[in-house]
Amino acid sequence: MELKNTDSGSWSPYIAGGLSGLVIIVSVLWTGQFFGASTSFVRSAGMLGKTFEPERVKQLEYFIRYLPQFDWQLMFVIGIFVGSLIAAVWSGSFKWQGVPDMWAERFGTSPVKRGIVAFIGGIIAMFGARLADGCPSGHGLSGMIQLAVSGLIAMVFFFVGGIIMTRIIYSGGKK
Amino acid sequence: MNMLIMGLLTGMLFGFLLQKARVVRYDKQIGALRFQDMTIVKFMFSAIIVGMVGIHFLDLFGLVQLLYKPVVLGENITGGLLFGLGWGLLGYCPGTQGGALGEGRWDALWGILGMIVGAGLYAESYPFLMNNILNWGNFGYLTIPQLIGVNRWIVIIVFVAGVLALFRWFEKKGL
Numbered sequence: 001m002e003l004k005n006t007d008s009g010s011w012s013p014y015i016a017g018g019l020s021g022l023v024i025i026v027s028v029l030w031t032g033q034f035f036g037a038s039t040s041f042v043r044s045a046g047m048l049g050k051t052f053e054p055e056r057v058k059q060l061e062y063f064i065r066y067l068p069q070f071d072w073q074l075m076f077v078i079g080i081f082v083g084s085l086i087a088a089v090w091s092g093s094f095k096w097q098g099v100p101d102m103w104a105e106r107f108g109t110s111p112v113k114r115g116i117v118a119f120i121g122g123i124i125a126m127f128g129a130r131l132a133d134g135c136p137s138g139h140g141l142s143g144m145i146q147l148a149v150s151g152l153i154a155m156v157f158f159f160v161g162g163i164i165m166t167r168i169i170y171s172g173g174k175k
Numbered sequence: 176m177n178m179l180i181m182g183l184l185t186g187m188l189f190g191f192l193l194q195k196a197r198v199v200r201y202d203k204q205i206g207a208l209r210f211q212d213m214t215i216v217k218f219m220f221s222a223i224i225v226g227m228v229g230i231h232f233l234d235l236f237g238l239v240q241l242l243y244k245p246v247v248l249g250e251n252i253t254g255g256l257l258f259g260l261g262w263g264l265l266g267y268c269p270g271t272q273g274g275a276l277g278e279g280r281w282d283a284l285w286g287i288l289g290m291i292v293g294a295g296l297y298a299e300s301y302p303f304l305m306n307n308i309l310n311w312g313n314f315g316y317l318t319i320p321q322l323i324g325v326n327r328w329i330v331i332i333v334f335v336a337g338v339l340a341l342f343r344w345f346e347k348k349g350l
């Protein structure tokens with residue numbers, strides 16, 4: 001199956017990945033910050049929760065551990081959005097799309113169906129990431145770079161879980 | 176304040192590279208889980224081997240501070256699996272879905288909302304989890320070289336060689 005990068009303006013994943021490794025090194029050297037993302041969703045949830053139920057948020061131990069405020073990592077996650085937007089617009093690959101191609105091929109073009117599954121998937125994924133104490137950035141990239149056993153275990157099970165789920169939902173479809 | 180700006184800039188660089196390599200897309204993420212397109216794996220492991228060599232080299236001179244997570248089997252395994260199952264449904268990661276939104280794939284918005292809800296749910300259930308699965312199988316801070324009792328550079332050399340062999344295999348198979 002030929003699925004090589006042939007669209008214009010794309011870079012080899014080896015080059016872009018290697019450059020990302022350099023960005024990580026510089027980040028750790030200058031600011032002491034390894035990449036991570038999932039804690040930012042805890043802080044965001046805390047900030048949103050504060051506007052509705054400030055008392056409840058104050059009581060929850062987890063929001064004491066991760067204070068609902070902006071920090072390096074939350075700005076990093078926002079920066080990913082901005083950087084991707086710049087790259088996409090610049091290279092002309094920006095595309096307003098609510099249903100991914102592969103999804104549409106198997107489950108149809110309804111954005112509602114896609115939205116519901118994406119929302120549920122997001123809930124499960126984040127609950128799992130917090131339970132694991134990291135996501136593919138924190139455990140995958142940062143953990144593996146440091147040769148952490150926790151990173152290796154989490155990374156293996158991220159893929160095991162993902163492979164199981166795609167086996168289930170894409171079974172019977174064309175390969 | 177300076178840290179917030181550094182976070183934003185680092186995120187922008189990373190987001191730019193993620194978009195350039197096309198790794199933020201649903202089709203690429205799920206493509207890897209279905210063994211059809213290994214773009215994200217190439218990107219991730221390229222970043223890991225560059226970061227690994229660089230960070231451990233700088234660590235020799237005491238220029239960086241390692242900061243990884245402890246091994247807690249109950250957390251790493253159940254959380255990892257759960258994350259993977261959700262990831263298989265959503266097709267985006269906590270760090271990269273902002274990038275997917277940045278290139279116009281707006282179904283990522285549902286994933287972001289779901290993840291904020293998931294983080295809130297986790298904060299609510301944290302006291303219960305704390306007394307149950309959390310902390311089960313706690314082996315503390317452990318690296319792969321410590322676990323197998325060899326010099327870390329041996330592990331790094333073997334790891335890098337293994338990744339390069341994997342890349343060769345991907346290219347031979349056209350993945």
